[in-house]
Amino acid sequence: MKFNKDEVCILIPTLNESLTIGPVIKDFKSLGFNRILVIDGKSTDNTVKNAREAGAVVRTQSGKGKGNAIIEAFEIIEEPYILMVDGDGTYSAKDAEKMLTPLFLGFDQVIGDRLINAEEGSFSHLNLFGNHMLNLFFKLAHSRDLHDILSGYRAFTKLSIQQMNLKETGFEIETEMSVEAVRNGQRIMVVPIRYSRRPGTPTKLSPFHDGIRIVTTIYRLARVNNPMFYFGIMGLSISVLGLLTGVYVLLEWFRNIQHIPLTILTVLLIVVGIEIFMFGMISDMLLVFHREIIREIQLNQQPRQPK
Known part of the structure; x- marks a missing residue:
C-alpha cells in the first residue's frame, strides 16, 4: 500500500x-x-x-x-x-x-x-x-x-x-x-x-x-x-497468609497450646483478604458499567447516516 x-x-x-x-x-x-x-x-x-x-x-x-x-x-x-x-x-x-x-x-x-x-x-x-x-x-x-x-x-x-x-x-x-x-x-x-x-x-x-x-x-x-486481577491477587495473598497462620494455630491447639494473639491475627487476615477480594469484584463491575456508558456515548455521538 x-x-x-x-x-x-x-x-x-x-x-x-x-x-x-x-x-x-x-x-x-x-x-x-x-x-x-x-x-x-x-x-x-x-x-x-x-x-x-x-x-x-x-x-x-x-x-x-x-x-x-x-x-x-x-x-x-x-x-x-x-x-x-x-x-x-x-x-x-x-x-x-x-x-x-x-x-x-x-x-x-x-x-x-x-x-x-x-x-x-x-x-x-x-x-x-x-x-x-x-x-x-x-x-x-x-x-x-x-x-x-x-x-x-x-x-x-x-x-x-x-x-x-x-x-x-x-x-x-x-x-x-x-x-x-x-x-x-x-x-x-x-x-x-x-x-x-x-x-x-x-x-x-x-x-x-x-x-x-x-x-x-x-x-x-x-x-x-483490571481491578479484579489487582485486588484479587492482593486479597487472595492476605487470605492465604491467614490460612497458613490458622493451620499453625490449629496444630498448636491440638497440643493444648493456645496462641490467642495469633488466633486474632489469623481471623483478621482472612477477613481483610476476603474484603479486598470483594472490593475487587465490585470495582470490576463498576469498570464494566463505566465502559458500557462510554461506549453508548460514543455511539450516540457518531453522525447518523441520512435515509
Whole structure:
C-alpha cells in the first residue's frame, strides 16, 4: 500500500548510540523517510553529531530515562503518524512499511513482534525466557495477548498518542503504552519483524532490576484496567497468609497450646483478604458499567447516516 511518507515522523530515542545511529538514519532516508527526529538523553559520545550529519533533527531531552524522552518527543511531533524505533541497530528499516500500513487501514497502534524472527544470539536464554514470562503476566493481568509488550519498534497515529496518559520515565514506557492502548480500546495490530544482534554496543537494560520494575508496572497499572486481577491477587495473598497462620494455630491447639494473639491475627487476615477480594469484584463491575456508558456515548455521538 502506498502512503505519503512525509506524513510520518521516525522517532528515535538515543543514549550513547554513536556507532549505530548514523546507519539507522541513513537506512530510513534511503527508503524515502525524511522527517526523522532523534531525542537524545544527553549522550556523552558522538551520537548527536553523527545523527545531525546523517540528516536527522536532534533534540536533547530535559528529563532522564527513555520514558521521559518519548513523552517529550510526543509533545513536539506534529506529523499524523509516528514510527518509533531504537537507535541501536537491532531493528530493520525495511520493516517500516509493514509497520505503518495498518495505520492507514484504520488501526491505532502497531507493535513489532521481535520474538518470532529474532536472529540467533540476539536474545540470551534468560532474556528470551523473561520476555515470554512478562508477556504471559501481561495477558493474565490485562486480558489481551500482545505477543511482545517490550518491543521498541512501534507505530502510532497522533490521535492514539493523545488518548494515552503516559507517566513512566524508564524502560517501563513500552509496557505503559501497551496498557494504555488496551485501556482505551485502541485497535492494535501485532506484526512479525526482524530483530538482529546488537552490533557491539552494550545493552542498557538490566534483566533483573528492570524486569522487576516491569512486573511491578504491569501489576500496578492493572488497578484501573483490571481491578479484579489487582485486588484479587492482593486479597487472595492476605487470605492465604491467614490460612497458613490458622493451620499453625490449629496444630498448636491440638497440643493444648493456645496462641490467642495469633488466633486474632489469623481471623483478621482472612477477613481483610476476603474484603479486598470483594472490593475487587465490585470495582470490576463498576469498570464494566463505566465502559458500557462510554461506549453508548460514543455511539450516540457518531453522525447518523441520512435515509
